Amino acid sequence: MVISLMSSKIDFEALVGKHSEELFAYLWRMFGDSAEAQDCLQDTFLRAYRAYNRLNGESNTRAWLYKIASNTAFTQLKRRGNTKYQSAKLVENLASREASPDLQVEQFDRLEQVKMAVMALPHKQRAALMMRKYQEMTYKEISQALNCTAESARANVYQGLRKLRKQLAEEVSK
Amino acid sequence: MTAKRNVKRDPTLADWLGDDVKRLPPNDLAEALDSAFAEGPTKAEQQRAASALKESLDRELPPKVFYDEVHSSTLGPIWLATSDNQLLAVDYRQSEEEFLAFLSKLLDGRFERSSGKVAWAANDLLAYINREREDLQLEVNLSTLTPFQRSVLEETSKVPRGQVATYAEIAKRIGKPKAVRAVGQALRRNPIPIAVPCHRVISSDGTLGGYSGRMGDERKVTLLQIEGVVFA
Numbered sequence: 001m002v003i004s005l006m007s008s009k010i011d012f013e014a015l016v017g018k019h020s021e022e023l024f025a026y027l028w029r030m031f032g033d034s035a036e037a038q039d040c041l042q043d044t045f046l047r048a049y050r051a052y053n054r055l056n057g058e059s060n061t062r063a064w065l066y067k068i069a070s071n072t073a074f075t076q077l078k079r080r081g082n083t084k085y086q087s088a089k090l091v092e093n094l095a096s097r098e099a100s101p102d103l104q105v106e107q108f109d110r111l112e113q114v115k116m117a118v119m120a121l122p123h124k125q126r127a128a129l130m131m132r133k134y135q136e137m138t139y140k141e142i143s144q145a146l147n148c149t150a151e152s153a154r155a156n157v158y159q160g161l162r163k164l165r166k167q168l169a170e171e172v173s174k
Numbered sequence: 175m176t177a178k179r180n181v182k183r184d185p186t187l188a189d190w191l192g193d194d195v196k197r198l199p200p201n202d203l204a205e206a207l208d209s210a211f212a213e214g215p216t217k218a219e220q221q222r223a224a225s226a227l228k229e230s231l232d233r234e235l236p237p238k239v240f241y242d243e244v245h246s247s248t249l250g251p252i253w254l255a256t257s258d259n260q261l262l263a264v265d266y267r268q269s270e271e272e273f274l275a276f277l278s279k280l281l282d283g284r285f286e287r288s289s290g291k292v293a294w295a296a297n298d299l300l301a302y303i304n305r306e307r308e309d310l311q312l313e314v315n316l317s318t319l320t321p322f323q324r325s326v327l328e329e330t331s332k333v334p335r336g337q338v339a340t341y342a343e344i345a346k347r348i349g350k351p352k353a354v355r356a357v358g359q360a361l362r363r364n365p366i367p368i369a370v371p372c373h374r375v376i377s378s379d380g381t382l383g384g385y386s387g388r389m390g391d392e393r394k395v396t397l398l399q400i401e402g403v404v405f406a
Binding site: 011012013014016020021024025028029034037038041042045046049110111114115118130133134161164165168 | 202203206207209210211212214215219220222223224226227230231234235238274284285286287
């Protein structure tokens with residue numbers, strides 16, 4: 001009985017319906033770019049479909065999907081070559097958001113600084129930070145998604161925050 | 175370990191590194207991060223991503239297969255699977271897991287449980303079982319079967335309502351008079367019972383000759399009775 005459960009496929013479309021929005025938001029935060037997040041989302045679900053037979057009933061499906069999404073994102077980011085966030089893309093993004101025209105230049109600069117600092121973080125730290133702060137995941141889930149211990153997930157968030165704080169403080173003092 | 179020591183020196187950060195998801199990092203950082211990331215993608219971006227995802231899955235993966243369970247007072251639970259316009263499987267298994275395991279062996283598809291999408295077939299099937307209609311003409315898909323299985327099931331579909339044929343007769347009609355046992359096997363593995371009326375095929379000695387599942391014989395009798403076959 002257990003064996004038949006493990007080898008059976010479950011309702012794949014329900015999985016897509018339930019998790020695609022939050023995964024897109026996560027990838028959007030990972031890339032700082034809508035088009036790249038969109039590509040990565042597609043690859044994530046294609047991989048998920050192919051790996052489906054290996055998912056057994058006991059797994060946390062959500063964390064499992066985040067794991068595939070994270071690995072796919074890391075590969076895509078590596079392929080892209082530069083870990084530096086391109087500010088041209090930010091401008092594009094902001095334009096597409098139809099930001100109010102009287103948005104203060106100062107505010108805009110600040111926003112860009114933050115985004116650039118976050119995008120410059122090591123991918124794993126950014127992933128842990130985003131999952132923690134904006135994807136409402138527990139450290140246990142994050143550890144499953146990043147294939148590490150909960151302690152290491154926590155350390156990644158911490159190191160990321162420390163780096164950000166240091167960098168942003170430097171920017172301000174300039 | 176260094177992380178731990180530093181955390182102790184920074185109580186606000188330590189707070190946030192606790193297990194409560196809702197807690198926030200120190201204010202200055204929280205505000206900065208929120209300004210860039212809290213909102214996330216816009217609704218338009220979400221919609222574009224969703225439709226691009228749908229297109230990509232439709233293009234790269236096998237087609238959607240809809241399934242659901244219906245209840246018939248006389249035959250018990252019946253699982254069925256359909257495409258948009260074809261009936262793909264009918265099954266008497268007890269649980270969703272068992273049915274999906276069977277289905278994934280039968281065909282490759284993205285399974286989606288949906289009462290709405292299978293309703294066109296489910297309604298006809300139930301109406302037939304409940305004797306509200308006498309004809310059942312659902313388009314079926316036998317393409318996943320071997321040519322032999324297909325020929326047996328196609329021949330079986332020609333046996334009219336209210337009548338029966340024997341395994342030997344079906345074997346003869348498909349031009350393989352010696353393949354009586356193989357005909358029996360093919361019918362036992364019929365993935366679309368009721369719609370492909372394997373219940374209308376019986377043994378040459380007049381006994382039932384078996385039907386799917388534990389309550390198989392009872393179901394076979396019930397279906398034949400529904401169709402007006404009289405048992406002596």
